Every structure is written in C-alpha cells, then in structure tokens.
Amino acid sequence: MTNADSGITGSLEDYLETIYRILARNSVARVKDIAENMEVSPASVTPAMKRLADKQLIRYSKRSYIDLTEKGLFIARRTMTRHKLLSRFLTEILGISRKQAESDACAMEHFLSESSMERLAAFFEFLAARPELQALIDTGFDESAPLKIGPELLCLTDLEPGSSGRIAMINAGQQVRRELIDSGFIQGTTVTLIRPGGTDLPFIVNLDGYDQHLSPEIAESVLLHPHREQTGEDDNEK
Amino acid sequence: MTNADSGITGSLEDYLETIYRILARNSVARVKDIAENMEVSPASVTPAMKRLADKQLIRYSKRSYIDLTEKGLFIARRTMTRHKLLSRFLTEILGISRKQAESDACAMEHFLSESSMERLAAFFEFLAARPELQALIDTGFDESAPLKIGPELLCLTDLEPGSSGRIAMINAGQQVRRELIDSGFIQGTTVTLIRPGGTDLPFIVNLDGYDQHLSPEIAESVLLHPHREQTGEDDNEK
DNA sequence: TTCATTTGTTAGATTTGTCTAACAGAAATA
DNA sequence: TATTTCTGTTAGACAAATCTAACAAATGAA
Numbered sequence: 419m420t421n422a423d424s425g426i427t428g429s430l431e432d433y434l435e436t437i438y439r440i441l442a443r444n445s446v447a448r449v450k451d452i453a454e455n456m457e458v459s460p461a462s463v464t465p466a467m468k469r470l471a472d473k474q475l476i477r478y479s480k481r482s483y484i485d486l487t488e489k490g491l492f493i494a495r496r497t498m499t500r501h502k503l504l505s506r507f508l509t510e511i512l513g514i515s516r517k518q519a520e521s522d523a524c525a526m527e528h529f530l531s532e533s534s535m536e537r538l539a540a541f542f543e544f545l546a547a548r549p550e551l552q553a554l555i556d557t558g559f560d561e562s563a564p565l566k567i568g569p570e571l572l573c574l575t576d577l578e579p580g581s582s583g584r585i586a587m588i589n590a591g592q593q594v595r596r597e598l599i600d601s602g603f604i605q606g607t608t609v610t611l612i613r614p615g616g617t618d619l620p621f622i623v624n625l626d627g628y629d630q631h632l633s634p635e636i637a638e639s640v641l642l643h644p645h646r647e648q649t650g651e652d653d654n655e656k
Numbered sequence: 657m658t659n660a661d662s663g664i665t666g667s668l669e670d671y672l673e674t675i676y677r678i679l680a681r682n683s684v685a686r687v688k689d690i691a692e693n694m695e696v697s698p699a700s701v702t703p704a705m706k707r708l709a710d711k712q713l714i715r716y717s718k719r720s721y722i723d724l725t726e727k728g729l730f731i732a733r734r735t736m737t738r739h740k741l742l743s744r745f746l747t748e749i750l751g752i753s754r755k756q757a758e759s760d761a762c763a764m765e766h767f768l769s770e771s772s773m774e775r776l777a778a779f780f781e782f783l784a785a786r787p788e789l790q791a792l793i794d795t796g797f798d799e800s801a802p803l804k805i806g807p808e809l810l811c812l813t814d815l816e817p818g819s820s821g822r823i824a825m826i827n828a829g830q831q832v833r834r835e836l837i838d839s840g841f842i843q844g845t846t847v848t849l850i851r852p853g854g855t856d857l858p859f860i861v862n863l864d865g866y867d868q869h870l871s872p873e874i875a876e877s878v879l880l881h882p883h884r885e886q887t888g889e890d891d892n893e894k
Numbered sequence: 895t896t897c898a899t900t901t902g903t904t905a906g907a908t909t910t911g912t913c914t915a916a917c918a919g920a921a922a923t924a
Numbered sequence: 925t926a927t928t929t930c931t932g933t934t935a936g937a938c939a940a941a942t943c944t945a946a947c948a949a950a951t952g953a954a
Contacts, residue, residue, distance in 0.1 A: 442865030506844065
C-alpha cells in the first residue's frame with residue numbers, strides 16, 4: 419500500500435504535493451486551500467494533516483498554518499517531478515491530450531521508482547540532444563510508420579497453421595486498433611495461428627496461452643515481422 | 657478510487673489478471689491458486705471473489721471453481737496488456753532492470769488510460785519500424801548524449817543573475833543526478849538564477865516558484881540549452 | 895467408514911481515506 | 925461589544941482491502 423520510495427501512501431503524497439504548490443505562490447497553506455485544490459472536504463484534510471505531522475513531513479498544530487519540513491519538502495518535490503516527467507512523456511512523446519495526460523500522470527506518479535524516474539529524465543535529455551529524433555517524434559509516429567516497411571511485413575492471415583510470428587503493427591482505424599490492443603495484440607508479442615479462417619469463419623490464434631477468435635477483416639490488420647530463425651529468446655513474456 | 661476505464665479498483669483488476677494467468681495454463685482456478693499467486697491470504701480472496709461476482713466479472717459460487725465472464729476476460733486481458741506495455745517501456749526503452757520494471761508496471765498498470773495505452777503501443781510499432789532508432793536506444797542513451805552537443809551548452813553557473821534558462825541535461829554521477837532530479841531539475845524545466853554563488857557560497861535558483869540552494873559543484877553539473885528568443889511559451893508547467 | 899489433511903469461509907479487527915452533520919474558535923462587521 | 929460569517933475540528937458512518945483465528949466442508953487414506 420505504500421509507494422515507490424517514500425514509504426507513504428499515494429494520498430498523502432498528493433497532500434504534500436498540493437501543499438508544495440500552494441506554498442510556491444501563496445506564502446501560507448491553510449486547510450481550506452488544500453481542500454479546494456484537491457476537491458476534497460475540509461473534514462478529510464484534518465486527519466490527513468495529522469497523519470503527515472505524525473510522520474514529521476509537515477509542521478502542524480490545531481488551527482495553525484501548515485508548513486513542510488525538510489523531509490516533506492523533499493517528497494513533495496520528488497512527487498511533483500515524477501508528475502512532470504510522466505505528463506511530459508505522455509504529451510510530448512505519445513501525443514496524448516494534456517487533460518488526459520494530467521489525469522494519467524496524477525494516478526501513476528506515486529508508483530514510478532527512483533530508478534525509472536532517473537532513466538525517464540535521461541530519456542528526455544537524450545532526445546533533446548538529438549534534434550533529428552525530436553523532429554521525427556514531433557511529426558507524429560503513426561503517419562509515416564506504415565509507409566516505411568509495410569511492404570516487407572507478413573499478414574497474420576498468411577501464417578501457416580501451427581506457426582508463429584511476432585506482431586509488427588496493427589494496420590487499422592482507431593476502434594479496431596484499440597480492440598486488438600486491449601486483447602493483447604501489441605508490437606513484439608508472439609501469436610500462433612491455431613486454425614486459419616475464411617469467409618464467415620474466424621481465425622483462431624493463441625496469444626499468451628489463450629485462444630482468441632478474430633474475424634478475417636480484423637485478422638488482416640495484424641501485421642507480423644518478416645520471419646527469422648529462432649533466437650532462443652521468446653518475447654518478454656514468461 | 658476506481659481506475660482508468662474499467663470502473664473497478666486496482667486490487668480487483670489484479671485478481672482478474674491473476675485468474676486470467678492461471679486459466680491460461682491450469683484449466684481451473686481455485687481460491688488457493690489465486691492466494692498463492694498474489695501472495696495474499698485465502699481469507700482475503702473470498703470477499704474479493706464476491707465483489708467480482710457481484711460485478712459480473714467472474715462466475716463464482718461458494719466453494720466452486722472460478723471462471724471469467726466475457727466482461728471479466730476483457731478487463732483481465734486489457735490489464736495484462738497494460739502491464740506488458742509499461743514493463744516493456746521500462747526495460748526496453750529506459751533500460752530499467754526487469755525486476756524493478758515489473759514492480760513499477762504492477763503498480764502503474766491500473767492507471768494507464770485507454771488512449772495512453774493505444775499511443776504507447778503505437779510508439780513500439782514506430783520504433784520497430786525504424787531499426788536505426790532501435791539501435792540508438794539499444795546502445796544506451798547516456799554514454800553518447802553528452803559527447804554530441806555538450807560544447808554548445810551553457811552552464812547554470814554562467815547565467816546572469818535574474819535571467820533564466822531551460823535545462824538540457826545533468827552532467828553528474830548517479831547520486832548527484834538523482835538528487836537534482838528529485839528536486840525537479842529535469843530537461844526542459846526553466847530555472848532562474850536568483851543569486852550567483854562562489855566558493856562556499858551556494859547558488860540560489862528558482863524552479864517552479866520555489867527557491868533552492870545549490871552548492872557550486874552541483875550547480876556546475878546543470879547544463880542549459882543555448883539561449884534563444886522568448887517563444888511566448890513557457891515550458892509545460894502552469 | 896472414520897479420521898486426518900487440505901481447502902475454503904466466516905467472524906472480527908485494523909488501516910486508510912473518504913463523507914456529512916454538528917460543533918467550536920477566530921475574524922470581521924455592525 | 926455582540927453578532928455573523930468563515931474556517932477548522934470532531935463525531936460517526938462507510939467502503940475497500942487486508943489480516944488472524946476459528947470453523948466447516950470436501951478429499952483422501954487407513
């Protein structure tokens with residue numbers, strides 16, 4: 419129930435982060451401000467402040483202003499940094515809408531470990547140092563991708579019964595794309611054709627141990643990497 | 657408290673995912689298997705099964721085997737896919753250890769929205785379609801980065817008092833690096849030099865509204881992008 | 895068939911985090 | 925100064941998720 423590295427719950431981290439943000443502009447933080455910022459009732463804030471004070475993360479006594487201790491400040495800042503890293507990754511790299519990204523980041527920020535955080539920061543530095551990559555990503559990575567190596571790809575429907583292939587991409591509109599992705603059809607995953615389909619007959623494939631039925635039209639949109647020799651390595655499952 | 661899109665809690669999603677994994681190899685799923693897989697006491701499993709059955713996500717009656725409904729299967733699969741996407745991102749792109757990645761992914765998987773999930777899958781397809789990018793990332797992105805554009809970068813210590821710059825990279829060993837990143841010094845963030853330091857005198861900088869002190873040695877390791885005209889856009893804070 | 899073992903359930907406690915409603919203290923106003 | 929309004933706290937309820945301990949049912953062995 420406690421998170422990543424701070425040893426406190428996500429909820430308490432949120433309180434610290436909120437206090438931090440209030441203090442960054444307001445000079446003092448009050449129960450009311452916190453309640454409004456977090457869209458929570460003031461009656462929920464008081465016990466949270468008590469828990470934080472118990473853990474020596476804030477200075478707090480009944481009816482007083484609230485201030486962060488050194489330790490609290492550290493956790494607050496780190497949580498905010500996690501939030502920024504995730505939110506930037508989602509918007510700048512993946513192209514998610516700002517609003518959606520904020521909401522995803524808010525939830526995930528409590529679980530990003532110290533090492534992942536550091537590597538994610540390194541990733542941004544890496545990209546920033548390479549304008550040509552940045553440009554590639556900025557132009558969006560869905561338009562250009564299919565054009566480039568599409569022709570060399572195998573279609574799932576061309577697979578021999580009993581043989582397998584690694585998914586390279588899903589070539590379909592957003593709706594079908596999401597359906598397939600929800601079902602586990604993501605790049606790099608191995609699929610095995612159990613039984614080929616035909617008109618009105620679904621393809622049966624195995625993915626992660628489970629058999630799944632795919633209509634011929636949907637199966638058409640699953641493109642596989644050109645076949646290579648066995649590398650001994652499966653994909654990243656197991 | 658409920659997550660992303662499924663309308664159930666992370667804990668229940670974990671139960672579904674576990675049942676899915678058990679069923680993918682075991683033909684039947686029992687309370688005991690679930691408890692062992694999740695490292696939880698069997699007494700915790702029973703009420704969870706009741707909650708899942710109430711929501712029509714599993715078929716379950718007292719002392720019976722447990723089976724997923726269509727709806728439960730869908731959520732289980734999607735959760736597993738989220739897990740795989742996050743775990744692959746953390747290991748393959750960021751280079752986090754498998755173990756750490758698993759633990760991060762386990763916690764975050766419940767909060768990745770449908771759209772982020774789809775974009776993350778697209779990101780892998782994008783990379784897979786460009787072996788040259790893949791290779792760049794495979795070789796690690798910390799060694800080569802500083803060599804390339806290091807010379808053109810500004811050091812935080814060269815900033816005029818009162819002026820600002822955007823962080824390009826942290827040029828320091830892992831420990832200092834992490835300290836700085838924890839404090840919000842990540843690529844793309846704007847820092848303002850409030851007061852320059854000197855021997856034994858810390859630099860004071862403002863970051864996200866908060867003043868922070870940096871020892872001269874640490875300040876040295878913060879490298880800024882070469883200055884440009886104001887673009888009207890701040891970084892992604894606000 | 896009877897007894898022991900395995901498996902699953904229930905009861906009851908605990909923690910966290912939320913709420914509403916009622917109350918108390920402080921500040922502002924008349 | 926007295927009263928009203930704003931702010932914060934307490935009390936009490938609830939839900940989710942976990943635990944341990946005790947009990948019940950099913951299975952297997954003698």
